Amino acid sequence: DGGITQSPKYLFRKEGQNVTLSCEQNLNHDAMYWYRQDPGQGLRLIYYSQIVNDFQKGDIAEGYSVSREKKESFPLTVTSAQKNPTAFYLCASSIQGAAEQFFGPGTRLTVL
């Protein structure tokens, strides 16, 4: 089955630790995105990539880093510089920039 997966579903980390969230897609999509969603809030764009080996900052990139070494993978690292990392993180992909996006099931990160 084609789709987009994220792991783990729930993640707990101590303050000050870096953590990497996984996002994989087998839809052969060029574009991939990372969003953050806080309770009762909309989606905020962290980073996006429209092609392998290239990515751009979104609206709230500070404290996050990404890589896009393979078309199907777009991992997100939440660094210790991110002041309030506890949130629901959603990864998405699309054929190209303006097309409809398909989302993974998300990762709930809690920093203790």
Place this chain on the structure above:
Amino acid sequence: RKEVEQDPGPFNVPEGATVAFNCTYSNSASQSFFWYRQDCRKEPKLLMSVYSSGNEDGRFTAQLNRASQYISLLIRDSKLSDSATYLCVVSLSGGSYIPTFGRGTSLIVHP
């Protein structure tokens, strides 16, 4: 003015009611429009694209008003299972552009 604006609601309606949401956008050059549905603590899922001529999918009708720069979603004969947050998404056309999400409108359908 925000790029994409939605009334957060909640819209509280009885089963069987008809309910409509609007979403306004600021960039008149926008070309791609979508409605997504997001259930509580789940990922957003595409509900329908919005075409210039309007489109219908069962109980759901989406329309675009370019002159007033808004899109709408009409839900007829509401079901309990329609309770969710509905996100509006707007984008310029072309591969280099990325969509902008509204904050969503919450719908609660009660018995």
